[in-house]
Amino acid sequence: MEHASAPVIILFVLFAAFVLLQIQRARHGAHIFLRRIAGLEVIDDAIGRATEQDRPIMFNPGRDDLSVNLFCSLSVLGYVTRKAAKLNMPVNVPVSMPLAYAMAEEYWKDAYDAMGRGGMFAVEDNIRYLSGDQNAFGMSCAGWIKRERIGANLLFGSYGFEAMIIAEAGQQAGAIQVACTPTFFQVPFFIVTCDYTVFGEEFYAAGAYFSHDPVLTGSLAGQDWCKLVVLGLIVAGILVFTLTQQNLLANLLLW
Amino acid sequence: MSKRGALKLLAFLVGLYFVLEYVLPEKLGGDFDSYEVRAPAGCVLGTNTLAFYVGHYRAEQCGIGRLVQSGASGTWTRTPNQPVLQPALFQAHERYGMSQLAVQANGSELTMVYLGKNMQREPVLCYATSGDTGLTWRRHGPVVFSTNGHYWSSHEYPNGDVPGAIQWYAAQYHEGLWRMALICATKGLVLAQGPTLTNMTLQPTVLQSIAQLPLGITAFDARLVSNQWRGYFVAEGRLRVQDLADGVDQMDTVDLVDKDICAYRLGPRADEALICVERASATARAPEQAPVLTELYCAPARLTSTGTLIKSVGAQGRPTYLTRGIKWAGDFTMIVGGFAVFMAVINLFLYHSKRIAQRQPGLHNSVLFFVFAVVMGVFTFFGNKPGEYGTQIIMRAPTPAAVALEAALKKSMLQAFTTLTNINDKRVTVEVCLQQQETTVTGALLHVRYIGIFPAAQRAQVLPQLRAAVASQARIDARAVQVDCAPDVMKTGFDFVFKAFLVPLGIATFSTITFYMISAAYRAFKIRSAEAVLLMVAAFIVMIGQLPLGAWLTHGLPDNVFFLQLPWLAQKLLMVANSSAFRGVLIGIMIGGLAAGLRIWLGMDESVYAGLDK
Numbered sequence: 001m002e003h004a005s006a007p008v009i010i011l012f013v014l015f016a017a018f019v020l021l022q023i024q025r026a027r028h029g030a031h032i033f034l035r036r037i038a039g040l041e042v043i044d045d046a047i048g049r050a051t052e053q054d055r056p057i058m059f060n061p062g063r064d065d066l067s068v069n070l071f072c073s074l075s076v077l078g079y080v081t082r083k084a085a086k087l088n089m090p091v092n093v094p095v096s097m098p099l100a101y102a103m104a105e106e107y108w109k110d111a112y113d114a115m116g117r118g119g120m121f122a123v124e125d126n127i128r129y130l131s132g133d134q135n136a137f138g139m140s141c142a143g144w145i146k147r148e149r150i151g152a153n154l155l156f157g158s159y160g161f162e163a164m165i166i167a168e169a170g171q172q173a174g175a176i177q178v179a180c181t182p183t184f185f186q187v188p189f190f191i192v193t194c195d196y197t198v199f200g201e202e203f204y205a206a207g208a209y210f211s212h213d214p215v216l217t218g219s220l221a222g223q224d225w226c227k228l229v230v231l232g233l234i235v236a237g238i239l240v241f242t243l244t245q246q247n248l249l250a251n252l253l254l255w
Numbered sequence: 256m257s258k259r260g261a262l263k264l265l266a267f268l269v270g271l272y273f274v275l276e277y278v279l280p281e282k283l284g285g286d287f288d289s290y291e292v293r294a295p296a297g298c299v300l301g302t303n304t305l306a307f308y309v310g311h312y313r314a315e316q317c318g319i320g321r322l323v324q325s326g327a328s329g330t331w332t333r334t335p336n337q338p339v340l341q342p343a344l345f346q347a348h349e350r351y352g353m354s355q356l357a358v359q360a361n362g363s364e365l366t367m368v369y370l371g372k373n374m375q376r377e378p379v380l381c382y383a384t385s386g387d388t389g390l391t392w393r394r395h396g397p398v399v400f401s402t403n404g405h406y407w408s409s410h411e412y413p414n415g416d417v418p419g420a421i422q423w424y425a426a427q428y429h430e431g432l433w434r435m436a437l438i439c440a441t442k443g444l445v446l447a448q449g450p451t452l453t454n455m456t457l458q459p460t461v462l463q464s465i466a467q468l469p470l471g472i473t474a475f476d477a478r479l480v481s482n483q484w485r486g487y488f489v490a491e492g493r494l495r496v497q498d499l500a501d502g503v504d505q506m507d508t509v510d511l512v513d514k515d516i517c518a519y520r521l522g523p524r525a526d527e528a529l530i531c532v533e534r535a536s537a538t539a540r541a542p543e544q545a546p547v548l549t550e551l552y553c554a555p556a557r558l559t560s561t562g563t564l565i566k567s568v569g570a571q572g573r574p575t576y577l578t579r580g581i582k583w584a585g586d587f588t589m590i591v592g593g594f595a596v597f598m599a600v601i602n603l604f605l606y607h608s609k610r611i612a613q614r615q616p617g618l619h620n621s622v623l624f625f626v627f628a629v630v631m632g633v634f635t636f637f638g639n640k641p642g643e644y645g646t647q648i649i650m651r652a653p654t655p656a657a658v659a660l661e662a663a664l665k666k667s668m669l670q671a672f673t674t675l676t677n678i679n680d681k682r683v684t685v686e687v688c689l690q691q692q693e694t695t696v697t698g699a700l701l702h703v704r705y706i707g708i709f710p711a712a713q714r715a716q717v718l719p720q721l722r723a724a725v726a727s728q729a730r731i732d733a734r735a736v737q738v739d740c741a742p743d744v745m746k747t748g749f750d751f752v753f754k755a756f757l758v759p760l761g762i763a764t765f766s767t768i769t770f771y772m773i774s775a776a777y778r779a780f781k782i783r784s785a786e787a788v789l790l791m792v793a794a795f796i797v798m799i800g801q802l803p804l805g806a807w808l809t810h811g812l813p814d815n816v817f818f819l820q821l822p823w824l825a826q827k828l829l830m831v832a833n834s835s836a837f838r839g840v841l842i843g844i845m846i847g848g849l850a851a852g853l854r855i856w857l858g859m860d861e862s863v864y865a866g867l868d869k
Contacts, residue, residue: 098595
């Protein structure tokens with residue numbers, strides 16, 4: 001594991017301070033504006049549409065093991081499951097990692113219990129550990145989507161090449177698909193197969209977007225301040241690097 | 256305290272441990288050179304005999320250590336315990352380490368020249384000075400060479416006009432001038448001299464080309480003798496001494512006592528050299544210890560012997576005081592993960608058994624799941640370890656000779672079996688048991704287990720030969736030798752199922768992506784808007800530019816419109832436009848991950864504790 005050098009420590013403290021400061025501001029009632037993210041707004045519509053068609057909903061948390069990405073995915077799972085529970089709809093959750101399976105089960109049960117629908121659907125039928133192998137996971141999801149004729153396919157997590165298989169199967173089944181991933185390399189595949197694609201930091205914004213929890217929204221505002229600092233460092237670095245080019249300086253002086 | 260509160264506290268404490276381990280400055284006391292020692296250099300300064308070396312505590316993390324030789328006893332002592340110089344915050348030229356030290360004493364001042372590795376891991380020759388016998392050093396940046404009298408160095412060429420990356424060098428301060436011999440990549444040996452190290456003039460001609468230099472140089476140094484450079488090359492297990500001017504060997508090449516010398520530098524005295532030797536460890540070492548030992552010696556300049564051992568290292572340094580606990584955390588995670596796998600497998604079994612019980616459509620897939628789960632489970636868990644086949648004879652009181660004979664027989668029978676059959680030695684397991692009465696070997700039992708095909712006709716030929724070989728080596732009657740040769744059913748079965756089912760299925764699955772990509776591309780590349788046009792054009796340029804076809808289509812364009820060539824355009828699109836967008840997104844992802852991690856660590860994110868009572 002690498003260890004922090006002095007600039008990393010300074011930036012870490014600075015960024016943490018920004019995030020915590022904004023969280024405190026949000027907790028004390030400051031209004032944090034969140035811009036509209038089309039891919040996240042359409043989730044409610046997707047759930048509603050699947051309900052109208054009486055087709056199940058699938059929430060795919062990707063292939064994240066125990067990590068920050070998994071927690072972000074599962075917080076959205078909680079939101080989606082609550083919405084579906086209100087409409088008496090099941091949410092199918094294919095899982096690739098054993099630890100993710102254990103946690104998804106808790107989130108799923110908790111959501112249905114919270115809406116008073118505990119016991120309506122069997123856990124083992126809806127949350128299934130498929131496989132840790134990418135090929136097996138992708139094909140299992142594809143088969144599940146086609147057999148059950150999934151109506152709304154929500155892909156929230158990190159994926160490898162199986163993203164194409166899963167998303168294309170959803171496309172062929174006629175499901176409305178929303179992909180939200182922090183992994184950059186699968187974004188092109190999602191863009192061509194899914195109806196809406198959200199990537200990058202918006203993946204981490206999803207939880208705040210749905211819950212409007214002050215901690216989460218304040219954290220988003222803090223992230224924006226951090227990005228401003230990074231932008232400033234980039235501009236400063238470019239200027240310093242350009243101006244300290246020895247030949248450049250000499251040429252400017254001789255010009 | 257509620258369950259949720261207790262978990263938050265536990266998560267905070269564990270997270271705090273990891274954060275502290277990450278942010279704690281790396282302790283560089285006695286540990287800084289525990290992994291490797293390299294690049295020694297020495298000199299005599301007044302009454303002090305000094306040596307400096309590059310100590311590594313991990314592969315790329317290093318610091319320069321200082322050794323002092325006690326006049327009376329001749330023993331070398333490391334003082335201070337901290338490194339005297341190490342890659343620091345804004346030292347871009349040595350970001351990835353230092354190597355090839357050379358130290359010169361000028362009056363009361365020491366000058367150290369060293370080869371740093373910059374951000375691009377390219378070598379940059381730099382120097383530093385010390386006025387207090389090497390306890391503290393002041394950096395002066397890169398050594399600057401020129402051929403035309405203008406002394407420019409830049410970020411791109413920090414050493415100035417040097418013709419090619421510096422691979423080896425020798426430096427000496429002689430009669431008021433700094434003089435250097437450099438071996439540059441692809442060019443060869445060049446000489447330089449100058450009044451200061453930032454004002455070195457290169458001789459215009461290459462003294463010896465790369466082809467004229469010895470092959471496989473692992474170390475190089477040179478010294479001025481009667482104003483002529485004499486080079487000392489360590490190459491191909493030999494020390495070669497030759498005049499650099501004419502390339503003629505001055506002394507017989509010396510076969511090195513230890514053929515894995517990885518560093519050589521003349522000094523601290525005229526007839527001495529400091530060398531580093533690499534040895535693969537022959538004894539079993541703990542996993543956290545480096546498998547290679549490096550040793551620092553003060554040897555005769557002509558390496559007639561390895562001389563006096565100064566340091567011997569070969570352990571994994573612990574960067575901080577908390578690093579040991581990281582391994583425990585990793586072990587704990589694995590244990591928890593194991594339980595999670597168990598839960599996940601139970602879920603699989605429950606689901607598929609329910610499908611079979613309820614006779615749902617497609618239950619044949621569930622049946623196949625159970626069949627293969629059982630088959631693979633049996634093959635994996637019940638695969639025999641070597642020596643656990645059938646009946647064994649165990650010696651009650653084995654003598655050392657009998658134990659050695661067993662080991663020798665095992666090795667020779669494995670070789671004999673693989674020679675006589677077509678079965679690779681990785682697919683064979685051989686065990687030998689000797690029967691002993693008092694101290695005399697009276698019988699032998701040879702177990703051979705193989706993966707693969709071994710026809711009965713071939714077996715009938717091979718087994719008697721093996722029996723005869725064992726009897727001959729153990730000096731016993733052939734009738735007292737039993738040979739038991741059988742296929743390793745478990746391993747063969749596992750191998751077969753893996754290669755015949757799992758691998759082809761994976762390949763077939765991966766291949767379907769090709770067809771999915773074609774259908775997705777057909778849908779995507781429809782020109783409906785300005786952005787779609789841009790996407791289409793960029794995709795076309797990148798795809799065609801990667802192919803020979805793209806190069807052929809535009810190869811006839813004149814050089815002054817090189818920017819219209821498809822390969823160039825494709826590269827620029829990928830390396831400039833695409834990568835800048837990628838980096839922007841990556842910055843956002845990293846900051847988002849940091850914020851999310853911070854929330855979870857500080858227990859602010861309630862969604863993590865779903866299902867727990869508040």
